[in-house]
Amino acid sequence: xxxxxxxxxxxxxxxxxxxxxxxxxxxxxxxxxxxxxxxxxxxxxxxxxxxxxxxxxxxxxxxxxxxxxxxxxxxxxxxxxxxxxxxxxxxxxxxxxxxxxxxxxxxxxxxxxxxxxxxxxxxxxxxxxxxxxxxxxxxxxxxxxxxxxxxxxxxxxxxxxxxxxxxxxxxxxxxxxxxxxxxxxxxxxxxxxxxxxxxxxxxxxxx
Amino acid sequence: xxxxxxxxxxxxxxxxxxxxxxxxxxxxxxxxxxxxxxxxxxxxxxxxxxxxxxxxxxxxxxxxxxxxxxxxxxxxxxxxxxxxxxxxxxxxxxxxxxxxxxxxxxxxxxxxxxxxxxxxxxxxxxxxxxxxxxxxxxxxxxxxxxxxxxxxxxxxxxxxxxxxxxxxxxxxxxxxxxxxxxxxxxxxxxxxxxxxxxxxxxxxxxxxxxxxxxxxxxxx
Numbered sequence: 001x002x003x004x005x006x007x008x009x010x011x012x013x014x015x016x017x018x019x020x021x022x023x024x025x026x027x028x029x030x031x032x033x034x035x036x037x038x039x040x041x042x043x044x045x046x047x048x049x050x051x052x053x054x055x056x057x058x059x060x061x062x063x064x065x066x067x068x069x070x071x072x073x074x075x076x077x078x079x080x081x082x083x084x085x086x087x088x089x090x091x092x093x094x095x096x097x098x099x100x101x102x103x104x105x106x107x108x109x110x111x112x113x114x115x116x117x118x119x120x121x122x123x124x125x126x127x128x129x130x131x132x133x134x135x136x137x138x139x140x141x142x143x144x145x146x147x148x149x150x151x152x153x154x155x156x157x158x159x160x161x162x163x164x165x166x167x168x169x170x171x172x173x174x175x176x177x178x179x180x181x182x183x184x185x186x187x188x189x190x191x192x193x194x195x196x197x198x199x200x201x202x203x204x205x206x207x
Numbered sequence: 208x209x210x211x212x213x214x215x216x217x218x219x220x221x222x223x224x225x226x227x228x229x230x231x232x233x234x235x236x237x238x239x240x241x242x243x244x245x246x247x248x249x250x251x252x253x254x255x256x257x258x259x260x261x262x263x264x265x266x267x268x269x270x271x272x273x274x275x276x277x278x279x280x281x282x283x284x285x286x287x288x289x290x291x292x293x294x295x296x297x298x299x300x301x302x303x304x305x306x307x308x309x310x311x312x313x314x315x316x317x318x319x320x321x322x323x324x325x326x327x328x329x330x331x332x333x334x335x336x337x338x339x340x341x342x343x344x345x346x347x348x349x350x351x352x353x354x355x356x357x358x359x360x361x362x363x364x365x366x367x368x369x370x371x372x373x374x375x376x377x378x379x380x381x382x383x384x385x386x387x388x389x390x391x392x393x394x395x396x397x398x399x400x401x402x403x404x405x406x407x408x409x410x411x412x413x414x415x416x417x418x419x420x421x422x423x424x425x426x427x
Contacts, residue, residue: 015234027299037241039244089328089330106216107213133414134403135407155412162417
């Protein structure tokens with residue numbers, strides 16, 4: 001799939017180069033193709049936003065857990081065996097009606113892999129990285145979220161090994177849902193601070 | 208270095224559309240990512256790719272696909288280490304030199320998954336007195352080193368407040384040859400919108416950056 005920025009011929013050039021390198025490394029027994037497959041399988045299926053969503057849902061129903069997560073997410077991640085590359089030094093920040101958090105990495109693309117998986121394309125985009133720190137409200141507006149002047153915006157630029165997880169606000173009208181049902185409402189982008197969560201349409205109708 | 212990778216605050220870019228797809232779209236991206244992590248920490252390869260990526264020509268950095276930066280970086284490392292030759296890459300079906308790494312066994316899938324689930328922390332259990340505590344007002348030293356630094360241009364010379372203290376962390380900047388800067392206390396420093404952006408900054412915005420002790424001076 002080519003996109004606007006990277007036409008087909010450029011993609012096919014990188015395809016040739018990636019295949020050539022991997023082929024040579026494999027013949028020299030410098031890499032095991034099964035290990036490469038294990039890496040991709042790990043990031044496609046084992047880690048991803050479903051992990052962060054479970055933490056968020058639990059933080060909505062368990063005040064003690066929420067307090068521990070906000071005080072020391074690193075320790076919680078260790079207890080829950082959610083450590084790994086990019087995310088062992090985890091910090092959780094909470095959105096409230098008065099505070100909205102937004103995570104960025106202006107120097108590269110640092111992202112909490114351990115709880116959200118690999119970053120989406122928009123997060124790695126030059127435009128997001130350039131503008132999130134100077135005009136976070138404008139970025140959020142373009143993402144579809146208008147914040148009032150009374151809301152404090154906290155931007156977190158991940159320049160070291162600290163990785164941030166945003167705890168979005170629990171959507172209204174979800175009081176009767178189980179923790180698993182709540183986890184299914186939590187989107188990847190809400191845990192970066194790029195959107196607020198809404199109650200599912202079925203719940204909105206019921207209200 | 209004052210490279211184009213240091214994007215914070217620059218105009219001239221459009222905010223992207225939020226896509227819902229997965230990071231690895233293309234087969235070559237999967238190959239690149241798999242190879243990158245399967246060989247990570249082996250064969251004397253450099254631990255990171257940032258130094259190579261940050262020294263890419265600015266126009267290439269901005270236009271090449273994301274995973275291509277890693278493919279080029281890792282290809283160059285293999286070439287530099289003499290583990291592959293350009294002739295082999297140009298003709299992968301052609302003659303291949305005998306592997307030159309005696310006794311090397313590539314990482315197995317099981318070892319890989321174990322490594323991906325291990326703790327990878329920047330924190331060091333060193334007891335070093337901290338110069339700052341939460342609440343302290345600090346100024347970021349104004350420096351523009353030619354090598355790699357984690358101090359974005361947009362905070363250099365700016366005043367902020369320490370809001371989190373993370374203990375002692377591995378120092379990531381390049382230092383002058385022959386000098387050594389050991390692990391340092393790491394802090395999250397909060398800056399107000401107007402402090403960083405003047406009239407374009409919103410008074411209620413707080414922009415947070417992690418900085419090491421050596422980057423900071425106590426505010427007057």
